[in-house]
Amino acid sequence: MAKVKKTPRPKAETPKGFRDYFGTEVTHRADMLSKIAAVYHRYGFDALESSGVETVQALGKFLPDVDRPNEGVFAWQEDADADKPGDWLALRYDLTAPLARVYAQHQNDLPKPYRRYAMGPVWRNEKPGPGRFRQFYQCDADTVGASSVAADAEICAMLADCLEEVGIERGDYIVRVNNRKVLNGVMEVAGLSGDDKEAERGIVLRAIDKLDRLGVDGVRALLGEGRKDESGDFTKGAGLSEAQADAVMGFVNANAAVLEKLRDEARQLSDEDPAMAGVANAIADAGDVQHLLEREDAISYRSQWNGLVTAHLSELVSESPIGRSGVEELAEIESLLIAGGYEADRIVIDPSVVRGLGYYTGPVFEAELTFEIKDEKGRTRNFGSVAGGGRYDDLVKRFTGQEVPATGVSIGVDRLLAALDAKGRLDKAPSGPVVVTVMDKDRMADYQKMVAELRDADIRAEVYLGNPKNFGNQLKYADKRGSPIAVIEGRDEYEKGVIQIKDLILGAKLAENATLEEYNERPSQYEVPRDQLIARVREILDSQN
Template sequence: MAKVKKQPRPKAETPKGFRDYFGAEVTQRNEMLHTIAGVYHRYGFDALDSSAVETVEALGKYLPDVDRPNEGVFAWQEDESDWLALRYDLTAPLARVFAQHRNDLPTPYRRYAMGPVWRNEKPGPGRYRQFYQCDADTVGSASMAADSEICALLSDTLEEVGIPRGDYLIRVNNRKVLNGVLEAMRLADEAQRHDVLRTIDKFDKVGEAGVRELLTKGRLDASGAFIDGIGLTDTQADPVVAFLTSKGADATATLTNLRDAVGTSDIGGKGIDELEQIAALLSAQGYGADRIELDPSVVRGLGYYTGPVYEAELTFEIFDEKGRKRQFGSVAGGGRYDDLVKRFTGQEVPATGVSIGVDRLLAALREKGRLTAHEHGPVVVTVMDRDRMADYQAMVAELRNAGIRAEVYLGNPKNFGNQLKYADRRNSPMAVIEGGDEKANGIVQIKDLILGAKIAENATLEEWKERTNQFEVPRGDLVARVRAILESQS
């Protein structure tokens, strides 16, 4: 009889590009989502929880990689024809939802959505294939008031979650202005226009001189490798450079410079008019350039947006993995996308919105020291006599009914020291002890574990003898005393 081959054990590891989130991290994220939802709700947006799975056809051409229908997303074939995929953002599903339910929805439709999205991209440091987004969008309004409101909402949200004024800047641009620049360049070749857009996207990295070199003759990068240029003349490159460097001392100066950059382009002029409206509307609401400013260097998803675009950047410095100072960077972005719903309906439906990267925003708050990795665990009721489990469960029930997080130790109670070690690992604020003597005398012992840790860390031996973190209280005062200790700890 052939020997049955033993199956290897599966590896206990997360797939590449994914991670697990534990207690404090989950709590911090949930609290942030609650805060963000409060701002969105205050602005009049309604919650929407759409399906995490869409057809690849519904997700459309805005996938990260469009060479094949299932590139860039996690996709599978349901039958011989239909491909399904996990959503890669929250905007494409919104377009499908509005097209499907538009007869039952108010117009404009104002919705916010929060949840995980999945991208089948190459993972890297801090770059995961699953992450959380928080979106707010207005579908059905072409008014620049909708765009200015999104910028104001984004500013209020950042401040509400703990990013103070001065530590962030929301920068606003317009895709139409860029289209006007391309018109002014008079490029007939579509491939060249695409190359120009890709080059513009590198402005933050290579600067004005680098962009000019990439548009014309090419340049040497930091590694010494030569990168071929597009081959434009200096005259052809001038409108692009003028556009990227048109930011002035204030909004008026920036708009004037932009008009010079687009020349007589009609579409470019419309884009500048829209930026002017947004600036005026934000000023009327009290949002100055210290929070929101016009910045022509902002380029987001050039094939995605049709009008205003905006990006929230955190301006404070952090140290990277090599110990170098750098700005924290972008945590949110969005813009106007008037063509998404049209894919389903055949009719143009104006829309604008913003998406916040929750994980990056949480990381920013940790960098600023506004989040800690610690969270108090439950009050642990220890077990001195396993035959009296009903008594201990009664204590826990009283604490929970009073709104206090609590649990009974459910491991092997034989070693009391192990119970206290368990409480420490749970980051418990205190342990409740009731042995046979305490039960007979109608009392319980409460051990303040937070105070005990502080005493052990800071006190000398003599001071330790004089202080105590364990208290004897009447059994009937258990809830009141636990609550008082929790309040003193906080």
């Protein structure tokens, strides 16, 4: 008789590119989502929870790589083996494409404009890497049905408010704003408009989007024949002529050009008026725009900077109607933000912002954290982008056949949490429950009464539900839970009408470095009357915070 093979046990491991979240990680995220939702709500946006699954057709080609439509998603076909297979379905890739479907489906029942926010996980079938997972949270807000760039300006202001609400201090972030129409105008001036130039435009867009990583020289190389990286791999370029590349680089270098113009003017003013020498030095010393706008001795340029950049862009695209329209929209956004108190130290016009997705049609924006961190190899670098968005007037058109104006932003919650962690602004110590220990199994009802009183007083608490035979194990459990207090009531305490309260936080500190004298002067465990349970527990909790 053949030996029956045992069914192998499944491996207890998360799938590649996914991870589990525990305790404070979950509560930190929930707290952040609550704070962001409060800002969205304050701005008048309503909550929407759409399906986590969409048809592949509804998701369309608006995925990370426009050269590979429908790649990058987790998809399957309903009834694939049936005579008539069903629709192809996919886990949602983002929260924007589902919004377009929701608006097209329910537009007769929705207010116009429709302002909604949505939060939840999205899934991308991409190669995972350090800090890059296939499932992550997004936190979006969008306005559908408003053609005015006042909607874009509002999104930028709201994004700045969200960052400050969750604990990113002013000066540690910048919201950068550009307009795809300006870039389209640059393409037109450079002779890159038209369907036959789509491939070249794609390479140019991706090259500009890598400015922070590759620098000016790297971008310039990708505009020409191509670029070889440090590993020797060669990336084919757009093959532009020198004149075409010059036109694009004039756009890419707009910030540097304006900064240099300011330096020249400041030098001239300081020569004419020695009192201007301080400002001239501040501008001369500023390594880039961000450093200039952060300097208190050059603060007067905060209110001027965005206007100077739009004026420079206007010169670059003066021969392009679409480009001029984009500059006018940026100027209007800048005017509205100034009226709301958002100057260039918080929200700045920046032509280097491209945004990689293919559906943006007008203003685009990106929130970048400007402080430095150490990467996994110990190298110093800026933290980088944590949010982005823009105007996408063509997305709903796929469903309705009619253009519907829309604009929105998506905040990367996991990125923001990592940023706060890097700045030391997340409390990593778990805030565990008060643990009521079990000294007598026959008196479980008394312990449950204690824990009910604590919960009624809005104090997180639990009764130890493991094997109570070894009291030391109960305290070890409380330590592992990060519990602040253990409540102890044995037979003797019960008969005397008292309880023992053990301050676990203080006890750990005393055990770590206190002398015997200090230990005796500040006991971490003491006896109190039973009817003082709530008052004494609250007193200890207040002292620990």
